[in-house]
Amino acid sequence: MFNRDSEISDCITSKIPFHSVHISKYVLAEFIRTIVTDACSLHSILEEEKDLKSVEKRLYAIFEKEDEHLNRIVNRYILLMESIEYPRDRPDINFAKGIIKNYAQCSIKILKKQFNILESNVNCQLASTKPRRDGSKFKIDFPCESGINHIDCTIIHYITSNGTFLNQIESGIRAETEPYFKELRELIEKFNNRTIINCSLQYCKILGDLIVLNDCPRNYHLVSKDHHFETLCPITGHNLIKVD
Amino acid sequence: MEFESSNQPILKEIVLEEEPSIYFREEGLDNSEEIKDRKIELLYGQNIDLKNVIVIHPKYHRYKTRFIKEKSPFFRYVQTVDTPKFRFWPFYGAQESNLELSYNRIFDSVQSNLKKIDSYFDDLRLRQLCYTEIKDQIDELWEIRPLDDNYNELIVLIIQFMKNNLPENLTKEQVNLLKVSLNKLKSREINENDVEKTFDDLIDSGMIFFPSIKGLSELYDYVIFFASKSFFRY
Numbered sequence: 001m002f003n004r005d006s007e008i009s010d011c012i013t014s015k016i017p018f019h020s021v022h023i024s025k026y027v028l029a030e031f032i033r034t035i036v037t038d039a040c041s042l043h044s045i046l047e048e049e050k051d052l053k054s055v056e057k058r059l060y061a062i063f064e065k066e067d068e069h070l071n072r073i074v075n076r077y078i079l080l081m082e083s084i085e086y087p088r089d090r091p092d093i094n095f096a097k098g099i100i101k102n103y104a105q106c107s108i109k110i111l112k113k114q115f116n117i118l119e120s121n122v123n124c125q126l127a128s129t130k131p132r133r134d135g136s137k138f139k140i141d142f143p144c145e146s147g148i149n150h151i152d153c154t155i156i157h158y159i160t161s162n163g164t165f166l167n168q169i170e171s172g173i174r175a176e177t178e179p180y181f182k183e184l185r186e187l188i189e190k191f192n193n194r195t196i197i198n199c200s201l202q203y204c205k206i207l208g209d210l211i212v213l214n215d216c217p218r219n220y221h222l223v224s225k226d227h228h229f230e231t232l233c234p235i236t237g238h239n240l241i242k243v244d
Numbered sequence: 245m246e247f248e249s250s251n252q253p254i255l256k257e258i259v260l261e262e263e264p265s266i267y268f269r270e271e272g273l274d275n276s277e278e279i280k281d282r283k284i285e286l287l288y289g290q291n292i293d294l295k296n297v298i299v300i301h302p303k304y305h306r307y308k309t310r311f312i313k314e315k316s317p318f319f320r321y322v323q324t325v326d327t328p329k330f331r332f333w334p335f336y337g338a339q340e341s342n343l344e345l346s347y348n349r350i351f352d353s354v355q356s357n358l359k360k361i362d363s364y365f366d367d368l369r370l371r372q373l374c375y376t377e378i379k380d381q382i383d384e385l386w387e388i389r390p391l392d393d394n395y396n397e398l399i400v401l402i403i404q405f406m407k408n409n410l411p412e413n414l415t416k417e418q419v420n421l422l423k424v425s426l427n428k429l430k431s432r433e434i435n436e437n438d439v440e441k442t443f444d445d446l447i448d449s450g451m452i453f454f455p456s457i458k459g460l461s462e463l464y465d466y467v468i469f470f471a472s473k474s475f476f477r478y
Contacts, residue, residue: 079457098396098397107454109443110447
């Protein structure tokens with residue numbers, strides 16, 4: 001949706017009308033957890049500030065705190081702001097609100113229209129969530145964090161019933177030194193030792209690649225920009241098309 | 245009444261104000277030319293009769309905008325003065341008629357450009373020129389948009405679609421759909437269904453809605469941007 005500068009993207013786009021591009025329900029949930037949530041938060045900031053200069057000041061003030069996590073968030077907001085061509089285009093906060101609101105609302109609709117949504121091994125309720133109006137702002141209710149549908153989260157069931165798959169990955173990445181793989185390995189070991197029994201959004205973030213890999217049917221090509229799949233796909237025998 | 249040079253000092257003082265204030269003028273009972281200038285500072289929630297009120301916010305004084313309606317308890321009418329033919333009195337009536345004139349002028353131009361695109365569809369150069377002109381005209385519409393959420397949503401949608409699609413890539417069907425969408429703006433009585441239908445029709449026709457954003461996926465922790473994880477069957 002936001003990357004159209006490669007032959008692969010052109011190829012995917014050309015297949016959309018034939019309904020031959022798929023994402024899993026879990027990917028939809030990830031999209032809501034990332035882009036849509038960011039768009040809602042940025043929209044709230046726009047609602048709170050009187051003009052775009054104030055928004056800019058507020059965002060840059062966060063940079064001064066030198067917090068890496070916050071900096072990444074602000075960088076994402078800045079990319080979203082740049083995508084509406086601020087400050088080159090119109091310095092109009094109402095226009096910016098309209099555009100950012102569309103990122104929150106229309107993007108889910110576009111995903112559902114253009115991609116076939118396949119069932120996921122993890123039945124994440126976030127995939128069925130939409131931004132909720134809260135006065136002039138928009139909010140996302142995270143079912144697993146709010147506790148509303150906590151019981152419906154099947155991540156633990158997924159982990160316990162996919163032990164063979166996880167162990168296959170764990171042994172396949174044993175030689176990998178990248179921090180991500182190290183963390184993944186440690187997490188799988190904890191699952192095996194039964195030291196983790198509750199679901200957590202943090203596990204979802206680490207296990208995300210594996211869940212998506214597991215959701216992708218073997219006779220499909222998995223398209224990704226993520227270099228982790230270059231390591232993971234050969235382990236499971238998936239066909240990867242790496243987007244640069 | 246046309247803006248007179250004698251009024252300039254007052255207006256200059258207005259636009260240099262740091263905070264928005266309301267300035268208004270009273271007309272004599274006999275509709276005479278005798279006008280008093282008054283200024284009031286607005287308090288939060290203060291209820292005032294906005295008829296015959298002109299409000300100038302400093303943030304607008306640099307732009308060419310003549311008239312903007314703001315959804316705000318503080319000001320509804322914002323008008324700037326950097327145009328020699330600036331009309332400000334009697335602004336209520338003048339605003340309405342000016343608006344109507346502006347709307348008609350813009351829509352006439354939009355229609356004329358759409359007609360040219362339609363008639364000479366294979367002339368890519370002309371299509372590009374007309375498309376660019378329509379985009380500018382829609383920008384003008386944004387500046388005089390009415391105070392209506394659905395209207396604003398629709399105009400943002402159309403601007404977004406037009407911006408993210410190159411005229412040379414458009415099909416005749418897409419041009420027709422744009423025409424239908426732009427005609428809805430003319431009616432100025434737009435409901436939620438109109439907005440939704442416009443979006444659905446344009447997306448279903450294959451038009452692109454979001455711009456390309458490079459580097460976004462790299463800014464998420466571990467889990468990568470959805471598009472990088474889509475999979476498809478050959």
